[in-house]
Amino acid sequence: MLNCKQATALMSQRMDRKLGLAERMGLTLHLMMCGGCRNFGRQMHFLRESLRRLPGRDS
Amino acid sequence: MDDDAHNPDDADPPPGGNHLTGDMAALRRDMVKFARLQLRDEAAAEDAVQEAIAAALAGQRGFRSRSQLKTWVFGILKNKIVDIIRDRARMPNIQAALDEIADDAYDVLFKENGYWQPDARPAAWGDPEESFASRQFWAVFEACLTRLPENTARIFMMREMLELETQEICKELGITATNCWVVLHRARMGLRLCLEERWFDAERDNA
Numbered sequence: 001m002l003n004c005k006q007a008t009a010l011m012s013q014r015m016d017r018k019l020g021l022a023e024r025m026g027l028t029l030h031l032m033m034c035g036g037c038r039n040f041g042r043q044m045h046f047l048r049e050s051l052r053r054l055p056g057r058d059s
Numbered sequence: 060m061d062d063d064a065h066n067p068d069d070a071d072p073p074p075g076g077n078h079l080t081g082d083m084a085a086l087r088r089d090m091v092k093f094a095r096l097q098l099r100d101e102a103a104a105e106d107a108v109q110e111a112i113a114a115a116l117a118g119q120r121g122f123r124s125r126s127q128l129k130t131w132v133f134g135i136l137k138n139k140i141v142d143i144i145r146d147r148a149r150m151p152n153i154q155a156a157l158d159e160i161a162d163d164a165y166d167v168l169f170k171e172n173g174y175w176q177p178d179a180r181p182a183a184w185g186d187p188e189e190s191f192a193s194r195q196f197w198a199v200f201e202a203c204l205t206r207l208p209e210n211t212a213r214i215f216m217m218r219e220m221l222e223l224e225t226q227e228i229c230k231e232l233g234i235t236a237t238n239c240w241v242v243l244h245r246a247r248m249g250l251r252l253c254l255e256e257r258w259f260d261a262e263r264d265n266a
Contacts, residue, residue: 003169003172003173003174004169004173004174004175005166005169005173005174006173008244008248009240009244012240012243012244012247012248013240013244015243015247016218016225016239016240016243017225017236017240035180036175036180036181037175037181039180039181039182039183039184040181040251042183042184043181043184043251044247044251046184046187047219047247047250047251047254048219049187049191050187050190050191050200051216051219051220052219052220052222053191054093054197054200054201054220
């Protein structure tokens with residue numbers, strides 16, 4: 001069973017590589033029970049979106 | 060206010076005309092800021108911008124909007140920055156990056172069993188578009204990026220701003236994929252915490 005520390009590492013790696021089946025299943029299971037990690041996952045996407053917008057944003 | 064207002068969409072810029080050069084002057088400041096974030100070197104940043112502008116002027120063509128122009132010149136700038144990183148020994152140092160943020164730097168966020176400490180459990184950040192619309196948000200965001208240690212930040216920005224694949228970064232830096240993920244993860248943890256403290260916490264207090 002994944003803990004939050006392991007789940008956050010996987011959610012970061014998910015931004016950089018395709019996770020394996022077991023990793024994805026473990027993560028899905030953990031996220032079903034953990035609202036903190038669900039927020040963390042959304043925040044990872046938020047960071048990516050911010051960095052993509054940073055250069056071209058209309059100032 | 061609106062740069063396009065006196066510049067109707069259907070009007071082609073005159074050949075070699077002022078349309079692009081004028082906009083370039085306005086863009087230059089943003090370009091230098093972007094290059095400086097990525098290269099952390101004033102002279103190298105100026106070089107990158109200079110070369111990107113020269114390339115943009117040489118290849119100038121009609122643009123229907125300012126944002127289209129901006130996307131295009133930043134595309135050129137990104138390529139220039141990648142070239143500079145590769146050719147001029149502005150390569151981030153992976154060992155330095157691994158040492159900059161300690162292995163246990165973020166352990167305080169978790170309990171002994173690896174679950175979140177109650178006061179560290181991530182809260183919702185709300186609607187991202189709301190933050191993106193705020194000028195102050197971007198000031199905080201840039202400050203947080205700048206606060207990341209240099210080599211960590213530069214590897215992270217190769218991934219997220221220059222949009223290189225992780226494999227390419229590993230290959231360029233001659234490092235293992237695992238080390239690459241470790242550095243990228245620490246960068247995200249650091250940036251997330253900084254935004255949480257300096258933007259989202261403050262916003263909640265004001266709400």
